[in-house]
Amino acid sequence: MKHGDFTELAKYYIDRPGYSLTLLDFIKTFICKTANKVDIKVADVGAGTGKLTENLETLGLTGFAVEPNDAMRAEGIKLFGEKSSFEWLKGSAEITNLPDSCVDWVLMGSSFHWTDDKVALKEFYRILKPGGFFTAIWNPRDIEGNELHEKIENIVYSEVKNMKRVSSGLKLTTNEMKEKLFSTPYFEDLIFMEAPHSERMSKERYMNIWQSVNDIQVQAGKEGFLRILNNIEKEISDLDEIWVPYRSRAWTVRAKKK
Numbered sequence: 001m002k003h004g005d006f007t008e009l010a011k012y013y014i015d016r017p018g019y020s021l022t023l024l025d026f027i028k029t030f031i032c033k034t035a036n037k038v039d040i041k042v043a044d045v046g047a048g049t050g051k052l053t054e055n056l057e058t059l060g061l062t063g064f065a066v067e068p069n070d071a072m073r074a075e076g077i078k079l080f081g082e083k084s085s086f087e088w089l090k091g092s093a094e095i096t097n098l099p100d101s102c103v104d105w106v107l108m109g110s111s112f113h114w115t116d117d118k119v120a121l122k123e124f125y126r127i128l129k130p131g132g133f134f135t136a137i138w139n140p141r142d143i144e145g146n147e148l149h150e151k152i153e154n155i156v157y158s159e160v161k162n163m164k165r166v167s168s169g170l171k172l173t174t175n176e177m178k179e180k181l182f183s184t185p186y187f188e189d190l191i192f193m194e195a196p197h198s199e200r201m202s203k204e205r206y207m208n209i210w211q212s213v214n215d216i217q218v219q220a221g222k223e224g225f226l227r228i229l230n231n232i233e234k235e236i237s238d239l240d241e242i243w244v245p246y247r248s249r250a251w252t253v254r255a256k257k258k
Helices: 007-015 021-035 051-058 070-080 117-127 147-159 174-181 203-211 214-235
Strands: 041-045 062-066 086-089 103-109 128-138 187-201 242-255
Touching (some): 021 103, 041 117, 051 086, 062 070, 070 086, 147 242
Parallel strands (some): 041 103, 062 086, 103 128
Antiparallel strands (some): 128 242
8 A cells, every 4th residue: 555545445434524514614604705605616626535525515515526536536426426516526636627717615625735735726726716715624633631542542653653644634733834825826814723523433433444544554564554453443342432532623725816
């Protein structure tokens, strides 16, 4: 398995959590008010299997779901079935294959760190309507002070002593994001928001989420990752369900007028 290759992991992504609806609704309301619109069109780029896309649909939004990986996109299309709220397309952050000035809001859920950010920002500016918005959002676990989840985190780091996580957004600072998002001449007016939320899960779902994690599998190797999974299963063996705390963290910028 390679960093950033989710082909073998697509089947587990259905069990991943969505993002904070409260946070997304706040950003949506702000954009609608700023744009003086009731309805806005969105593009979820790097949509994966549709976790963020599903949240956006829940908020009454419509638009495009763009995903480069065939297996991930197939899961998203299956999730949405006959629904017409989002059109699923093959494309990437750097080449979305969307028309010029076609959306009011572009989002990337837990995927902006995989992009060539300067190229991606130029592409987002192209597909956004004048004064449109781009949001980079992550959904890391919020485990500090939680005994169970800190133990599980120690299991991972005990197996891979020098673990280097591909960004989950937990440790990202606004200064770091400002440097990235303002590295091109296309965006301004950075706003940061975060909101906690939690999900109750079965043990099977919880383990499937660990199966979906790319960077740990790459660094631990096949045998090491199996040891991690086995030790996590032992830690949760006496539990009927697991509450997992998350913290959605979002950075939003506005496209400069064309």
